[in-house]
Amino acid sequence: xxxxxxxxxxxxxxxxxxxxxxxxxxxxxxxxxxxxxxxxxxxxxxxxxxxxxxxxxxxxxxxxxxxxxxxxxxxxxxxxxxxxxxxxxxxxxxxxxxxxxxxxxxxxxxxxxxxxxxxxxxxxxxxxxxxxxxxxxxxxxxxxxxxxxxxxxxxxxxxxxxxxxxxxxxxxxxxxxxxxxxxxxxxxxxxxxxxxxxxxxxxxxxxxxxxxxxxxxxxxxxxxxxxxxxxxxxxxxxxxxxxxxxxxxxxxxxxxxxxxxxxxxxxxxxxxxxxxxxxxxxxxxxxxxxxxxxxxxxxxxxxxxxxxxxxxxxxxxxxxxxxxxxxxxxxxxxxxxxxxxxxxxxxxxxxxxxxxxxxxxxxxxxxxxxxxxxxxxxxxxxxxxxxxxxxxxxxxxxxxxxxxxxxxxx
Amino acid sequence: xxxxxxxxxxxxxxxxxxxxxxxxxxxxxxxxxxxxxxxxxxxxxxxxxxxxxxxxxxxxxxxxxxxxxxxxxxxxxxxxxxxxxxxxxxxxxxxxxxxxxxxxxxxxxxxxxxxxxxxxxxxxxxxxxxxxxxxxxxxxxxxxxxxxxxxxxxxxxxxxxxxxxxxxxxxxxxxxxxxxxxxxxxxxxxxxxxxxxxxxxxxxxxxxxxxxxxxxxxxxxxxxxxxxxxxxxxxxxxxxxxxxxxxx
Numbered sequence: 001x002x003x004x005x006x007x008x009x010x011x012x013x014x015x016x017x018x019x020x021x022x023x024x025x026x027x028x029x030x031x032x033x034x035x036x037x038x039x040x041x042x043x044x045x046x047x048x049x050x051x052x053x054x055x056x057x058x059x060x061x062x063x064x065x066x067x068x069x070x071x072x073x074x075x076x077x078x079x080x081x082x083x084x085x086x087x088x089x090x091x092x093x094x095x096x097x098x099x100x101x102x103x104x105x106x107x108x109x110x111x112x113x114x115x116x117x118x119x120x121x122x123x124x125x126x127x128x129x130x131x132x133x134x135x136x137x138x139x140x141x142x143x144x145x146x147x148x149x150x151x152x153x154x155x156x157x158x159x160x161x162x163x164x165x166x167x168x169x170x171x172x173x174x175x176x177x178x179x180x181x182x183x184x185x186x187x188x189x190x191x192x193x194x195x196x197x198x199x200x201x202x203x204x205x206x207x208x209x210x211x212x213x214x215x216x217x218x219x220x221x222x223x224x225x226x227x228x229x230x231x232x233x234x235x236x237x238x239x240x241x242x243x244x245x246x247x248x249x250x251x252x253x254x255x256x257x258x259x260x261x262x263x264x265x266x267x268x269x270x271x272x273x274x275x276x277x278x279x280x281x282x283x284x285x286x287x288x289x290x291x292x293x294x295x296x297x298x299x300x301x302x303x304x305x306x307x308x309x310x311x312x313x314x315x316x317x318x319x320x321x322x323x324x325x326x327x328x329x330x331x332x333x334x335x336x337x338x339x340x341x342x343x344x345x346x347x348x349x350x351x352x353x354x355x356x357x358x359x360x361x362x363x364x365x366x367x368x369x370x371x372x373x374x375x376x377x378x379x380x381x382x383x384x385x386x387x388x389x390x391x392x393x394x395x396x397x398x399x400x401x402x403x404x405x406x407x408x409x410x
Numbered sequence: 411x412x413x414x415x416x417x418x419x420x421x422x423x424x425x426x427x428x429x430x431x432x433x434x435x436x437x438x439x440x441x442x443x444x445x446x447x448x449x450x451x452x453x454x455x456x457x458x459x460x461x462x463x464x465x466x467x468x469x470x471x472x473x474x475x476x477x478x479x480x481x482x483x484x485x486x487x488x489x490x491x492x493x494x495x496x497x498x499x500x501x502x503x504x505x506x507x508x509x510x511x512x513x514x515x516x517x518x519x520x521x522x523x524x525x526x527x528x529x530x531x532x533x534x535x536x537x538x539x540x541x542x543x544x545x546x547x548x549x550x551x552x553x554x555x556x557x558x559x560x561x562x563x564x565x566x567x568x569x570x571x572x573x574x575x576x577x578x579x580x581x582x583x584x585x586x587x588x589x590x591x592x593x594x595x596x597x598x599x600x601x602x603x604x605x606x607x608x609x610x611x612x613x614x615x616x617x618x619x620x621x622x623x624x625x626x627x628x629x630x631x632x633x634x635x636x637x638x639x640x641x642x643x644x645x646x647x648x649x650x651x652x653x654x655x656x657x658x
Contacts, residue, residue, distance in 0.1 A: 001431060001471070002458045002525050003480030005508050197643065329474055332526050337427050340527050347456035351484060 007327045010346055011138045013244040014048045015105075018350045019138075023047065023225050024106035025353070025361055027113065029241050029253035030063060030094065031101045032128045034269070035279065041066065041083045045074060047105055048246045052083050054091070061096065063103045065089035074249040075132060075280040098255045099128035107358075114200060114363060114372040116229070118239040118255040122404050124262040129272045130253045132282045133242075133315050136324040137226055137250040140242040143318050144228040145338040147206035147218060151189035153317055154310045155303035156182040167256075167268045169310050172233035174216060175381040175394065184208060184216050191218075195341045199367055200224060200375065202345070204338045207387060215384040217391045221375045222342055224362040225349065229377045234398075235261060237377045248323035251281065252311075259402045275309055283315055291316045373408040414561035416579070416626060420549040421447075421535040421556035423627065423640040430527035431471040434459075435520035437528070438490050439497045448537035449491045449545040451582050451625050452501075453647040457483045458525035459505065467521050480525060481507035486518070487648050488592050489584055489625070491546050492537070500589040518592040531644045533582060533625055544623040555633055559626040576628035580641070583624045 013020040030044050031053060041052035043066065050068035055061050067084040068076075092103045093110050097119050104110035113119055118126065133140050143149060154169075159180040174184045188208035196203045202222040209215050220230040227241040240254040256263060275284055285292045291306045298305025304313045332340060345362070352360040359365040363372070378398065382390030399406040424445065428437040442450060462471065462478040488501025499520050507513050533556060538549025542558055559581055627641060 001460065001475065003460070003508060006458055006480060006482065006525075330526075331473075332430060334427060334429070334527065336527065337529075340427060341529050343526070344456045344529055347482070351456065 001330060002327050004328055007324070009350065010343060011136050011324050012247050013137065014247070018354065019346065020047065021106075021353050022346065022349045022361070023244070025111070025358060025364070026106070026225055027095065027102040027104050027110065029100045029130070029243050029251070030103040032130050032253065033096065033099050033101065034128070035130075035281070036101075039080045041080055041085060043077050043080075043083060044103075045076065045245045046103065047244050049105070051092070051103075052085060053094075053101065054085070061094040061101055062091040063094055063105075064091040074134075074245050075282065077279050098126045098257075099123070100253055100255065111363065112369040114223075114369045116223075116239065116372070117237065117259075117374060117406060118229070118257045120373075120405065121257045125258040125404060127256045127258075127263045127265050127268045128254065129256075129269070130251045130281050131272075131276055131311065131315075132245075132249065132251055132280060133318060134249050134287065134323070135319045135321065136248060137242045137244040139318045139321050139325040140250050140252065140314075141222075141226050141228070142339050142342070143314050144230070144240065144242070145202065145204060145220070145222045145342055146336065147191055147193055147204060147220065147338070148189075148335045149317070151185045151191070152303060153313045155186050156308075157186075157301055157303075159183050160308075166233075166264065167271050168308075169232050169238070172235075175234070175379050177381055179381070181379065184210075188216065190335075193335060193337050195338045197341070197345070198375070200363055200372060201227075202338060202341055203375065205391075209384060210381070213384050214381055215387045217380045217382060217387045219376050219378055219391055221377055222338065223375075224345065229375055231378045232256065234379070235259060236263075259398050259406060275311070283312065285309075285312045286315075287319055371409065376408075412567045414559045414624075415565050415567040416557045416559050416628075417540075418551055418554040418557045418628070419535055419540065420538065420551035420554055421533060423532075423556070423637050423644065424450075424534050425529070425531050425640060425643075427527050427529050428524070430524045433467045433521040433523050435497050435499060436467070437524060438499070438520075439492070441530070442490065442492055442497070442534070445534055446536050447492070447534035448548055449489065449625075450532050450534040451489050452487065452530055452532040453644055454483050454486045454503075454528055454530050455647050456485075457528040459483055459522050460525040461507075461522060471523065479507055479509050481505060483518075485595075485647075486592065487584070489545075493546065498590045499592055501584050501592050502595040503592055504595055516594050518594070520592065531640065531647055533627065533644070535625065542623055545625070555628045555637065557626040557628055559624045561622060578629040580627050580629075580645075581624040582627070583622070 009018045011019060013023055028046060030046055036042055040055045044051040044053050044063060050066050051063050052066040053061055054064055065086045067086055092105050094101050094103045097113060159182045172181055173179060174181050188210060191206035191208045194205040201224040204220045204222065206218045207215050220228060222228055227239060229237060229239045232238045236256050236258045238254055238256060240252050243251050243253055245251060256268060277284060285306065291312055294305045304316060306312045306316055349361050363369060376395045378395050380391045380394040399408065426441050428441045458480065459482065460478055460480045462475060484504045484506065486503030488499045491498045503518055505518055535545060536549045538547055540548050540550045542548055543562060545558065
């Protein structure tokens with residue numbers, strides 16, 4: 001129930017806006033390498049700016065400003081030979097990490113990258129993809145830091161055989177048990193949610209207290225300013241940025257990071273291309289076709305009736321709020337604790353930038369980003385009194401069995 | 411010789427989310443009831459607030475607000491004390507109304523409504539039978555890492571109190587603004603104080619020698635990592651000032 005002025009302040013991302021200035025202090029995903037067809041300049045629409053990716057003879061990318069019309073569609077994708085670069089705008093620096101071209105649109109020198117798992121894993125254990133959501137970036141992020149929503153929005157009325165779960169969210173077995181994650185989410189819908197501020201953002205722990213004094217522990221993370229790091233399966237994590245195209249559209253960029261086994265990239269890509277249209281990566285299921293809503297499916301299979309891909313459920317939920325969620329009429333509750341903490345952090349960051357105190361931003365100042373590792377992101381089932389140790393131990397075991405260097409400071 | 415006596419009392423360094431949409435004092439009252447606090451030092455930062463004209467403090471906030479105005483508490487620290495007649499809040503803060511002349515008000519109305527739930531940090535002291543001059547009746551607890559430091563009537567002490575295990579301590583005070591109101595912080599205000607490096611330095615500061623009681627946190631070898639982190643976070647929220655401690 002915040003004012004329109006405050007809502008504008010935390011949602012709008014143009015170069016002169018409050019939130020836009022904060023986001024510009026961080027590397028932003030601009031393109032997945034898989035989408036580049038070696039025809040340059042390649043159009044990129046990012047942070048309300050119309051840009052184009054250039055590649056020099058040494059294979060280095062830069063991101064330049066291109067000439068555009070004010071009425072261009074948000075995902076307008078002009079042919080390479082029609083792109084006109086504006087030479088009076090200095091290009092933005094880029095860096096390729098884990099299959100994604102990142103760009104720095106901010107002031108001063110670009111910061112270092114933290115040493116998160118998604119950036120440490122070798123190419124064989126990493127896969128990147130993106131998808132379009134037609135809404136503001138903040139509501140796209142906020143659903144990802146609400147651990148309670150999964151028990152409703154992603155409720156499956158029947159459990160799938162986990163051996164068919166590869167590459168899919170919430171379809172594995174929970175931790176080292178034979179209990180499907182879908183069953184845990186369905187039968188224990190009211191988690192206790194604990195939120196801790198970290199050097200990179202927030203650590204969010206959802207505790208689902210089960211029978212026999214057992215607790216399901218799910219640890220997810222908010223990486224400031226607009227990413228999350230969450231478990232996808234026992235094997236993989238998802239690190240996902242919600243990157244503004246403009247105020248009313250965003251791309252999710254995801255790095256899937258596998259610990260033990262190399263990623264089956266072909267399967268992962270095929271699964272996702274079945275759900276998206278190129279070149280703009282718009283979802284096949286969308287508002288125009290009612291997200292393929294099927295009342296029979298809703299009665300018997302899923303909570304939403306919109307298919308088995310949970311991305312579509314989230315897409316419907318966040319796009320349904322409107323292009324920019326009207327927070328003047330919202331009513332947050334206690335279970336929205338991570339959203340409350342995140343907005344507080346964002347408003348502090350806005351104030352810091354307005355006061356010229358960029359060093360106060362998360363991951364700025366004295367932090368040694370090379371030592372910023374992890375983050376712990378997993379599901380575990382433990383005796384209730386021992387859940388913290390069990391969650392940590394589960395993560396350590398997974399890291400010790402990993403063929404690449406996934407060790408973190410004790 | 412310490413320039414005050416130290417009396418350990420039951421309490422905790424807390425982090426809480428209080429309900430939104432109620433008047434601030436109501437949400438604080440509920441939080442204190444929930445935790446059995448009689449007194450608490452509370453820090454609120456970056457919290458949206460709103461005023462809805464013609465809406466009684468006891469009325470529920472309407473689903474759709476058609477008129478009113480909005481603002482933000484950018485930083486506020488106060489000591490809240492539960493008393494029979496209600497909650498007393500005294501402290502300092504910065505707040506801004508976006509579309510109102512009230513930005514020149516020197517006093518913050520604790521009946522101002524929160525525009526969303528708020529995350530707060532603080533030090534809570536549990537209710538009990540031990541009467542203090544400034545903080546109501548508290549609960550004595552010898553092994554506590556939270557205490558009341560007092561120099562009322564020139565009290566001093568040769569000992570370090572019932573809990574003799576602490577190595578360092580911090581005093582938390584609203585300075586000259588301890589009272590029953592929340593004032594707009596000016597440049598002349600030093601905000602919340604944290605003690606000083608040595609008893610002699612404390613003694614030299616007028617703020618700490620004027621017949622006062624202070625909330626005090628004791629650093630012991632057994633201080634948990636969680637408490638240490640929470641104290642540091644609270645200190646950062648309050649003013650980001652340097653770490654000052656009384657050392658044994």
